[in-house]
Amino acid sequence: MKFYVCPICGNGIITTENNPVTCCGQKLNGQEIKDAEGKHRLFVKEEGEKITLTSEHGMTKEHHLNFIAYGKDNQYVVIKLDKETPVNVTLSKIEGGELYFGCNQHGVWKNN
Ligand SMILES: [Fe+2]
Incomplete structure (x- = not known):
């Protein structure tokens, strides 16, 4: 599974294949996933x-x-977070x- 965020509109996008992904007219493939740091x-x-x-x-x-x-291999649980609401999510x-x-x-x- 692959995870993207559109740098223009902020849309979170999850894909199951490596096919090209676009949002707001921009290709999102090649976005790097960063190691958690700071906030x-x-x-x-x-x-x-x-x-x-x-x-x-x-x-x-x-x-x-x-x-x-949150997950591994081909199974992930996805939570959409609400703006203006602190993150507080409980999962199995x-x-x-x-x-x-x-x-x-x-x-x-x-996260690391
Ligand atoms: Fe940020």
């Missing part, structure tokens, strides 16, 4: 079979995290699960 990071609290995700990233209309994708823990998230201004990040 672009999810804090993970594990409690039994659950994980709770929070972030210090701002959630203003203009600049916010817009999705979280997936052994070896990887966390990706999108920022409408700064693209796709991978």
Whole structure:
């Protein structure tokens, strides 16, 4: 699975194939996924079979995290985040699960 954020409109896009992806008239293929740093990071609290995700990233209309994708291989859970609402998401823990998230201004990040 591949994750993209349109640098123009901030749309979060998830694909299952490597075919060309466009949004707002721009090709999105080749976008790099960055390693989480600074405010672009999810804090993970594990409690039994659950994980709770929070972030210090701002959630203003203009600049916010817009999705979280959590999973591995060919199965991911995708959460659309709400503008102006702090990130606070509880999910079932997936052994070896990887966390990706999108920022409408700064693209796709991978938690480490
Ligand atoms: Fe950002």
